[in-house]
Amino acid sequence: MSNYLDAFGRALPQLLDGLLITVVLTLGGALLAFVIAIVLGLVARFDNIILRGAARIIIELFRGTSLVVQLFFFFFVLPLPPFYMQLNPIFVGVLALGLNYGAYAAEVVRGSINSVAPGQWEATTALSMTRTQRMWRIIFPQAWALMIPSLNNLLIQLLKGTAVVYTITIVDLTAVFNKLRVETSVYFAYGIALVIYFILAYLLMLFMNGLEKRAVHKLGRQAVSA
Template sequence: MLEDLEALQRALPRMLDGLLITLELTVGGALLAFAVAIVLGLLARSRHIIPRGFARVVIELFRGTSLLVQLFFLFFVLPLPPFNVELPPVLVGIVGLGLNYGAYGAEVVRGSINSVPAGQWEATTALSLGRHQRMMRVIFPQAWALMIPSLNNLLIQLLKGTAVVYLITIVDLTAELNKLRVDTDVFFAYTLGLIVYFLIAYALTLIMNALEARAKTRLGRGKPLRESIGAAPVPDAKGAAA
């Protein structure tokens, strides 16, 4: 065990560099995925067949093909004619993750908007709101509160999806764990990996839970953020919360 800890100490700078790459892929991929999800989710609800059809084709293309194959295509095929587009490996990872999980997120966006009660849509019509005002001021804030739990699941999946990006020469956390395994043993290296990935996932979950609490509070449907993450109130002698 002591030898494993010494090997970890020697590998720590490389591990931190790999962790930084994993965080860059996660944050960059998540931001791109969110943008893709919003655009495709709204287009999928369009009354016009061309934008709706375009959104459906893109969504089904990226949902129906492997993330790994998509990464290989972006990394190995795009630099070849007739595309002649060569992207840095980290950018390839971000684009691949963003497009893949953005396609899944588009269905979350579309479904959440459709889940807003019909009465809310009727109220916006009664108030003579334009389509943009209707969506941004009434419908989307309610849909946002509904979609956060599902987006949280996708965010965790995206984090775990970064583990395959090392196959396109990116030295991320998983790649460094594979190197650490050589200097230590399989149990030590991959147990450490499980712990690190869990801590990152848990931190992301806390952030998403805070966003959900804030969204519900703004709609008047939940507790204030401070109460939702704080300790439960302690009853006084009469049984009332102190």
């Protein structure tokens, strides 16, 4: 066991670097996924068939293809003719994670908006609100409270999805633990990896639970004031 601890101590700087990269990939991918989800989720409800169709194509394309294939395409295919686009590996990781999980989250956004009670929509029409006012002042705050639990699950999945980004030369937590396994054992290296990923996932869950409570509390205060 002392040999394992010595190996762990030697690998600690790399582990911290890998942890930082994993956090960057998670936060960057989550931010991009959230923006994509809001845009595609709203556009997928448009009356314009062209815009709605384009949103559906993007959503189904990135939901229906593997995250690993998307990573390989952005990193290995784009530098080739006729694209000639050599992208930074971290940027590729954030881009692939954001597009992949953003496509899933777009369906959460669309479904949550559709789940808002019809009476709320009718009330905004009676108040002669514009489409923008109706969405951002009345409908979206209620849909936001509904979508947070599902977004929480996707955020945890995104964190775990960062583990495959090491396949494009990024030295994240998983890559470091793969190296540590050689110097120690499978049980030791991946046992520590499980604990660290669990802690990260638990922290994200606490954050999202806090957002959910705040959103529900805010809706309650608005209902009382109304």
